[in-house]
Amino acid sequence: MDVPGWPLIFRGSAAVGAGLVTARRLQGPAFVRVLPDTWAARHLVPLGHADRCRAVFRWSGGRGVIAGWAAAELSGAPCAPAGAPVDVVLPVRARAPAGVRVRRDRLHPGEIGWCDGVRVTTPLRTAFDLARGRDETAAVVAVDALAFRHGFAPDLLLNFAVRYRGLRGVAGVPGVLGLADRRAMSPPETRLRLLLVRAGLPRPEVQHPVLDDARRRAVWLDLAYPAPRVGIEYEGADHTGPDRVLRDATRVTRLVDAGWRIYRYTRFDLRDEPGRIVAEIGRALDHAPTSGTP
Incomplete structure (x- = not known):
């Protein structure tokens, strides 16, 4: 057997x-x-995340569908808040053990797939579910991460909003989609963009290319205001390796030489001094000379 x-x-x-x-x-x-x-x-x-999902799937007797943050992570879109439970959609009522959240959502067969031997909601359905969350910032982060990883336009989620118009949180989905951008390459980049927009600053360009004619290639900025040549970079842990530090130094120097003002922020800046970030970018935009888009 x-x-x-x-x-x-x-x-x-x-x-x-x-x-x-x-x-x-x-x-x-x-x-x-x-x-x-x-x-x-x-x-x-x-257990790692994938094995936690497998354990929940086994616990469900193979009847469950992993959903929510767990499905996003399993699909290769890391965006879950620390300590997020493993959501599982079940056709019957069941008492959830610690670390598991049981849901009884209605799922269309086309909204269910497989990942690493576990049934999961598809990336689109996962994004729709997370877009209905109470925390708008977390919802935008999730949509950005899933749309970037799986290459879909966030506006496609409006189809789900029409199909499931009675579900909790659906009314907030259009607002989330209005803030989403599938070009964002990491959750902190999304959070940095939202910080600026909610403070009343113009919406920056995401992953803006700056042509380096001398080297015949493009340098990509996380966020940018092209006309005043103000660039904003989020410096995550992947920027701390010795080789990356050296490459970044050359990269920033060439951008400055091309007339760009570059602002670099870390998770500590985002967590501890969001007001300073807004003030610095606000001053940069107020005082920057206007030039043609490069």
């Missing part, structure tokens, strides 16, 4: 019933109970 997930992540009762393991051995050092009647090989613990 085949037991889904054996011997890595599986239903304990099914494995015992199939004679693959005894109840006593299941309680031994080789396995760890991660959810009710759901066990994992000890070497997998602590």
